[in-house]
Amino acid sequence: MKKALVGVLVFFVISFFGFQCTFIDNRETQEKYWENPVQIDLDEIVKRGYLRAIVDNSSTSYYIYRGRRMGYEFELLKNLANELGVRLHLIIKSDIQEAFYLLNKGKADVIAMNLEITEPRQKLAKFSYPLGQMGTVLVQRKDKKPLNDFWELQDKVIHIRKDAVYKAQLDNIQEAYGVNFSIQEEKGDNESFIQKVINKEIDYTVVDRVEAMVSSTYYDNLDINLEISPKSDVAWAVRKNAPQLEAAINEWIEKKNKAGLINTLFAKYFQNSKNSFFRNNSPFSSVAGNTISPYxxxxxxxxxxxxxxxxxxxxxxxxxxxxxxxxxxxxxxxxxxxxxxxxxxxxxxxxxxxxxxxxxxxxxxxxxxxxxxxxxxxxxxxxxxxxxxxxxxxxxxxxxxxxxxxxxxxxxxxxxxxxxxxxxxxxxxxxxxxxxxxxxxxxxxxxxxxxxxxxxxxxxxxxxxx
CATH class of the missing domain: 1.10.530.10 (Lysozyme)
Structure with missing residues (x-):
């Protein structure tokens, strides 16, 4: 009996510490993945013949509509790939941290998610010239007496996208105003959180203002008036050791800004409420349904x-x-x-x-x-x-x-x-x-x-x- 008990104890100790060491090793590996990014720059991308870009699946970034690939980031990336003389391969992710991991491991070449440029993110990657500016807002329902200022956030629960800048913005509000509320980070894209508010699964979320505006044009019950953070630059991310690709993307951004392409596509996907409605409600859209065609x-x-x-x-x-x-x-x-x-x-x-x-x-x-x-x-x-x-x-x-x-x-x-x-x-x-x-x-x-x-x-x- 005693031998059996000792055996069980030894097994438990080995299992626990073995698991703990494995966890620590994995955690350290994960924490340091950006320190030695894989060396892949523009010359190798051109040689292999395609650019790999990470995008969101959303009604503004990238989606399928009646079998056709569409989206703001998709059209921009397609134009960029044409300029570089390569084909475009897309990787669809909603997990921002995973996107940075794939980028540094050489599994992707650019993250095209309109990311806010923050100090922690600058440790993970280099950023292109800004493609625009985006602020953030609190998304809530009008039928639940909308909150009008930060003091009213006291004791509320706000559900947000994991690894986005929203948590840091909300933390700043708590510190500056002395209010206490719960922040729940979860995996998913911004549209899924907006949909949860609409469906009354959650009461509050924080998303980019332009995405909130798109949804509010056809959901009358959404209130997006409480600004969480003012506008700031957003950009795409590339590996820190890919200066050729960074320079080529920046040159392309300057050129397309002068030509008006970026503004035109922004208006098409963020400011046309009729198109937004069809993207989000058609059964032939990958955002709303699970149908490719009538056939x-x-x-x-x-x-x-x-x-x-x-x-x-x-x-x-x-x-x-x-x-x-x-x-x-x-x-x-x-x-x-x-x-x-x-x-x-x-x-x-x-x-x-x-x-x-x-x-x-x-x-x-x-x-x-x-x-x-x-x-x-x-x-x-x-x-x-x-x-x-x-x-x-x-x-x-x-x-x-x-x-x-x-x-x-x-x-x-x-x-x-x-x-x-x-x-x-x-x-x-x-x-x-x-x-x-x-x-x-x-x-x-x-x-x-x-x-x-x-x-x-x-x-x-x-x-x-x-």
């Missing part, structure tokens, strides 16, 4: 037949037709999946204007491509990328690229290797090679096509439930 049900049916995630097939449909059943390309392709007349006939489509029939014709074509590539590329994810390229440019051109990959010692089961040679099919050295049967092709367009679909799919995957 989600038949897309799900087609995806089940393929064995695909339905959001991947939806990404292909959007890329092809924008969910317009009457869309016709310059070459005569029609329907949701833009099939040519000969392909329509081959795969049994009699009425290309019928959404279900048109979609299933495209699905049957994809099944054909799946069968064509299955033995050569057994891994499903790699095969899907090759299938998408084949859908765009024709499987003959992609097969040429596959043969070139094989001939020149690449990996014929890797889309990355195949894509490299597909892009080279505009070079006589390669499109005149004896193994090539389909000749010249603008293969880079097909590679970009695949990238576009996969990038859109990633957004659908994150923002829309399965």
């Amino acid at each position: 989600d049900n038949i897309i799900k049916k087609g995806a089940e037949s393929l064995g695909w995630d339905w959001r991947l097939l939806a990404s292909l449909v959007y890329k092809e037709s924008g969910f317009d059943t009457t869309a016709t390309s310059y070459a005569g392709a029609v329907g949701l999946l833009q099939l040519m007349p000969v392909t329509l006939e081959r795969f049994g489509v009699e009425n290309p204007n019928d959404p279900l029939e048109s979609l299933m014709g495209g699905v049957n074509y994809l099944k054909y491509l799946d069968k064509f590539w299955r033995e050569r590329i057994p891994e499903a994810n790699e095969r899907i990328k090759v299938m998408l390229a084949s859908y765009n440019i024709g499987h003959g051109h992609v097969e040429d690229a596959w043969k070139l990959t094989l001939k020149y010692g690449g990996n014929p089961q890797s889309w990355e290797s195949i894509a490299r040679f597909l892009q080279l099919k505009n070079d006589p050295k390669y499109f005149r090679d004896p193994v090539v049967k389909s000749g010249y092709a603008k293969g880079h367009l097909a590679v970009n096509y695949v990238d576009d679909i996969l990038i859109l799919y990633e957004s659908y995957r994150v923002l829309i439930d399965p």
